[in-house]
Amino acid sequence: MKIFKIMILGFLAGSFSAKAQNYTNVPNGLQLSTKDMLVKIQFYGPEVVRIVKYPLGKTFNKESLSVIQTPVKTSFSTAQNGNQLTLKTKQLTVAVSLTSGKVSFSAPNNTQLLAEKEQGASFTPFDDAGNKTFTVRQTFVLDKDEAIYGLGQQQHGKMVQRNLSLNMVQGNTDDYVPFFQSIKGYGLFWDNYSPTQFKDNQEGTFFSSDVGDGIDYYFMYGKNADGVIAKMRELTGQVPMFPLWTYGFFQSKERYKSQDELVGVVEKYRDLNVPLDGIIQDWQYWGNNYLWNAMEFLNVEFPDPKRMVNEIHQLNAHALISIWSSFGPKTKQYHDLDSINALFNFNTWPQSGSEKWPPNRDYPSGVRVYDAYNPKARDIYWNYLDKGLRSVGIDGWWMDSTEPDHLDFKPSDLDNQTFLGSFRKVRNAYPLMTVGGVYKHQRELDNAKRVFILTRSAFAGQQRYGANTWSGDVTASWAALRNQISAGLNFSLTGIPYWNSDIGGFFLNNFKRKLDDPEYRELYVRWLQFGTFCPMMRSHGADAPREIYQFGKKGDRAYDAIEKYINLRYTLLPYIYSTSWDVTANQSSMMRALMMDFPADKNVLDINDEYMFGKSILVSPVTSAMYxxxxxxxxxxxxxxxxxxxxxxxxxxxxxxxxxxxxxxxxxxxxxxxxxxxxxxxxxxxxxxxxxxxxxxxxxxxxxxxxxxxxxxxxxxxxxxxxxxxxxxxxxxxxxxxxxxxxxxxxxxxxxxxxxxxxxxxxxxxxxxxxxxxxxxxxxxxxxxxxxxxxxxxxxxxxxxxx
Incomplete structure (x- = not known):
């Protein structure tokens, strides 16, 4: 068979054709047509390539919300052998069928890394709130025993993400990132923001998204887990440093009901000589639900917020405060956002104007989620945040419900129009947009204070926005504690390194006696030990307070154990802060699945209850009751x-x-x-x-x-x-x-x-x-x-x- 070889500088434009084939140069790559679709292969660097497919006769124009890297000029060679075209850089080989459009990827030694399934691409016509588009799907073929990781945070306790089906829509305790990486040293990012299905079984592995004008994904070869994460961050953004104080201990609960109570907690910790760096004020400091998220201290129990924050600072502590993605009908923000048509019409939390439980639906709260995709709406959000809370000295933002809360779901809710099209089209990127809006605005105003955001949801690229994601309102149990380990590790393996959970679990539904239940006290201590070795150490929950003095006094087993690990956290600060620099400067990760550092040891590939904290300490949390x-x-x-x-x-x-x-x-x-x-x-x-x-x-x-x-x-x-x-x-x-x-x-x-x-x-x-x-x-x-x-x-x- 005659083989054609042509050396190409990927950044040159031009075109050529071979007999009976149709493919042309595009910047940093090639484009070809099969009988029914167009395939575009574009290198972003020697190890990273973007694959785009869409039906012939259609157009595909997209500005990624996650990817911020521009393609790096990349030299590659091409070779044609029959109906197969091969593009080769020094680090990666991409082969594509000129007849079917099937793409495969190989390492420099010609070892195949990943291949699409033959006829694995599909485009099903879909009406997206009047916009004629497609439901898009691409199926891949993985090795039978190939271990893959990532896909965000789930509560199923699995380390290896094989043989499962995920409905990827952001939720309270599930944060989806359509990215996985393989033990073979590659990663794949499916760049789509609509509700997406991920499925892996003996027939193949696929992503299928409700809305897409085309298939759009990035393949990266990093050789190992750290290398893959480095490539993902080059694509979607690097990680800024957090302040040193954010690696100390945080106390919180649902909720402190007055400024005296809030300051009193800090004073109590100081009296007990137990270390503390952060205190967090949860919701309703604004008053009733009609004033939801007013970003002002309208509750009479908080008469002088500036004095409150000053007192916290004088005690050498820092204050975070709860802010939401929605606003009550009596707030100024609601009025301003409504005037630019930047509020969504679907049910969200809270459901009643009354604070009593259960919600009284006869008095709906009228709270609505704002359009974070709209730059003017993000301006309004920040301006009120800056004037109402930053001005009194609040040190960081606890951005709750950033998925956002979507109650009583109806498919038609996704027809809501955002600044970027239907809500369905951009649904999963909501946390990226709202968190990014706060980060960008604060950076524009203030370089003297690092942005620190605690958020309940995340999407690809969010690591660039100074955010630490927590695992949501999990219900306390031994199974939940164990599941946090694999949840945090797989989340970190998507390239987003900062993660934590509510120490002790948020809800105590399984423990009717609350803190009087000896099993819960044991669980809380074990959860706190795990939290000592997470990027953020934060005690929080509903149903019962969690301050150390709620667990007894010095000399009591639980109290002494809690104190021991809070002190250990502070002893490790030089190690932790230096590790955080390694994350920023060298694309490292703080919570490290064992496969990252020991990929040759097959025994570690599916271990879900141990991990490395930094590159030196192996942590083995206790996740069952013993006493x-x-x-x-x-x-x-x-x-x-x-x-x-x-x-x-x-x-x-x-x-x-x-x-x-x-x-x-x-x-x-x-x-x-x-x-x-x-x-x-x-x-x-x-x-x-x-x-x-x-x-x-x-x-x-x-x-x-x-x-x-x-x-x-x-x-x-x-x-x-x-x-x-x-x-x-x-x-x-x-x-x-x-x-x-x-x-x-x-x-x-x-x-x-x-x-x-x-x-x-x-x-x-x-x-x-x-x-x-x-x-x-x-x-x-x-x-x-x-x-x-x-x-x-x-x-x-x-x-x-x-x-």
Whole structure:
């Protein structure tokens, strides 16, 4: 068979044709026609390619809401062999059938990564509120045992996202991102915002979206999970830094009913010497439901909000406040938004003007969701937020119901017109638009204070908007706690690194005695231990308050365990903040599924109850009751605490490295399970050999003490590196280079730690400091880890320490 080869610079325009074929150059790619559709292949870089398909005779013009990267000039070659056309960069090969339009992707060594199914593209005519368009679908063929991850956050407890069917419409506890990545080192982003079906079974794997003028997806080859995430962020946006204080502990509840109560919680934590950095005010500070989300303190129990915030600041804490995506009919925002036709007509929360439960439908609230797709509506939203809440000193935004709440759903609700077309067409991108509106407006006004947003929903690209997503109003149970782990890990694997859950679960429907239920107290402690190792540590919920003093006093098991882990969180701040810099600067992730760091160990691919926090600490949350004795059933159920027998949890330690028990220093071999006794205050934690871990001082809030005397723990057994990152803690000067890094490297053969020259400078930077270097040397004959310590003075110049 005769083969035609032509070298092409992808950024050149032009056209050519081969005998009996029809394909032309487009910028950075090629376009071809089959008998019934047009296929466009466009490189965004050597490892990333966009595939667009649409019916012949139609047009496809789309400006992505998620993708912000412009195509990078990319050199590629083409070759034709019969009816197959191959486009090849240095990192990726794309083959397309000139007859069927089927596309496949291969690595540089010609190993096939992914292929579309033959005749796998379909376009079904669809009337979208008067707009003649299509329901679009593309089916792919995965290897039989290929593990894939991502797709956002679901509550089903699955780590590997195979053999399932998802109806991808944003909800309270499910955040959908139509992106998955494979253990084979590639990722696929389906760039569509309408209600979408994802399905994987023995017949294939497909995305099918209700509305689309064409099929539009991006394939990226990153070689490993971190590489795929890096490519996804290059496409959809990089991650800004959060302030240091946001990595401290947050207390919240549904809801503090006065400003005195809110400030009093902070005062109580300070009196108890328990660390706290954030206090959060939930809804109804605005008054009744007709004033829903007025963004003003109209409730008489909040008479002087500026004084309230000042008192919180004087206690060295920060205030977040609840804001919503909807407005009551008596608010100023409602009037202004209605005047530009920027309010939707479907039922949302709250359903009644009365605050009593259940809702009295005879008095509907009249609350309506605003059109966040409309730039003028986003301006109105911000202007009231700025004037009503930012002006009194609020430090961050708790954006609730960003999916948004859609009650009593009717298909015709999706006919509501937005600034960008029907609500159906752009439904799933709502959180991206409303969160992005707040971030962009605040950045335009203020570079002295970093944006911090807590949001209930997310979509592809939201990592660029300074937002931390929480898992919604989950109901407290042991199953729910376990499901949070895989939910957070798969969410992170879509490229959005900041995630958390309501510590203790939001609703306590399963625990009629609330905090008097010993099983719930045990669950809360275990959830808080898990929360210690999430990007945000936040206690929140309805039905019962969750402040530490609600669980007893010092000397009580639950209280002491809670205090222990809040203090541990603060000890780890240098490690956590440096990890956050790795996320921003190097496209890393904070919560890391085990497959990210140990892809060669097949035992870890589907583990859903362990993960890495940063690249050093393996976290193994306890997700079952151990110390609650249950007798009877139904209304006669009796629960009692029973600590007479010490229980244990089994943890798999990935192969390819040794591990150290964080608590004892005991050295363990990887590739096997280990059992750890787990009294109520014990969470199994293991540190990877070769890790270098900075530990900070005991503090009451994140910035109380400078890091002038840090403990630097070395876990030997492999070479290791760590970069300690520092900056001014809460502004954007780091974007201009105002930060410093100190690199540590461990030579395991020479048993030598090198502290390299400090790089960079920022205002207030320490000129000199002490490092207490601790070598964790494994278990001695008693089974307890031993340590060797050397203290050095460091003035920014290279120093080496030999053990």
């Amino acid at each position: 609650t004795q249950v007798s009877g059933s139904g209304a006669n159920t009796v629960k009692k605490e029973d600590f007479s027998e010490l229980k244990a949890k089994e943890t798999y330690l990935p192969a390819g490295t040794a591990w150290f028990d964080f608590w004892t220093g005991e050295k363990l071999e990887g590739g096997a399970k280990t059992s750890k006794e787990t009294p109520l205050d014990m969470l199994p934690l293991y540190v990877k050999a070769g890790s270098i871990m900075p530990l900070g001082p005991r503090v009451q809030y994140a910035t109380e003490k400078k890091w002038d005397s840090l403990e630097i723990r070395i876990y030997p057994g492999a070479n290791g590196n760590f970069v300690l990152y520092e900056d001014e803690n809460d502004n954007y000067n780091y974007e201009k280079g105002a930060y410093s890094t100190i690199s540590f490297s461990w030579d395991d053969l020479k048993h030598t730690l090198t502290v390299h020259d400090r790089k960079g400078f920022f205002k207030g930077m320490l000129d000199s400091r002490k490092f207490n270097i601790v070598l964790v040397s494994g278990a001695d004959t008693s089974g307890t880890g031993t340590k060797k310590e050397i203290q050095i003075n460091y003035t920014g110049k290279k120093k080496s320490v030999k053990f």
